[in-house]
Amino acid sequence: xxxxxxxxxxxxxxxxxxxxxxxxxxxxxxxxxxxxxxxxxxxxxxxxxxxxxxxxxxxxxxxxxxxxxxxxxxxxxxxxxxxxxxxxxxxxxxxxxxxxxxxxxxxxxxxxxxxxxxxxxxxxxxxxxxxxxxxxxxxxxxx
Numbered sequence: 001x002x003x004x005x006x007x008x009x010x011x012x013x014x015x016x017x018x019x020x021x022x023x024x025x026x027x028x029x030x031x032x033x034x035x036x037x038x039x040x041x042x043x044x045x046x047x048x049x050x051x052x053x054x055x056x057x058x059x060x061x062x063x064x065x066x067x068x069x070x071x072x073x074x075x076x077x078x079x080x081x082x083x084x085x086x087x088x089x090x091x092x093x094x095x096x097x098x099x100x101x102x103x104x105x106x107x108x109x110x111x112x113x114x115x116x117x118x119x120x121x122x123x124x125x126x127x128x129x130x131x132x133x134x135x136x137x138x139x140x141x142x143x
Contacts (some may be wrong), residue, residue, distance in 0.1 A: 012044055020108055024061025027114060028089040029137070030074040037139055044090035046135045049130040057116040061106065062091065071142045078108050090137035100129045
């Protein structure tokens with residue numbers, strides 16, 4: 001069984017790698033906390049879109065992936081690495097951060113990984129931009 005699972009995940013990782021691109025239109029911010037979305041309202045909360053202390057917001061390009069594959073990507077590349085459960089994702093078009101003068105930088109490390117950079121230093125300014133990203137995103141829940 002262990003051999004089978006290792007083979008399965010190896011093939012799954014390979015499928016994500018083969019789909020790498022230099023640009024993605026649809027970006028997924030994977031959500032690991034219940035406080036980052038409202039299931040009853042069907043919305044992503046702005047806190048989900050705040051950048052990390054390094055000034056980057058980690059997202060993944062999900063163009064061409066179905067819901068099940070997006071969920072697997074989030075579990076494998078984000079949730080499992082943090083020993084948490086994947087709650088959902090906020091899907092946003094790359095034009096949204098670009099319209100806020102943020103940069104969308106594909107690094108494919110891990111496969112399909114993208115950073116949203118260029119955030120202002122001031123926290124209140126970050127919150128304003130995060131609010132706009134959240135407002136324009138589509139919530140997908142996985143529970």
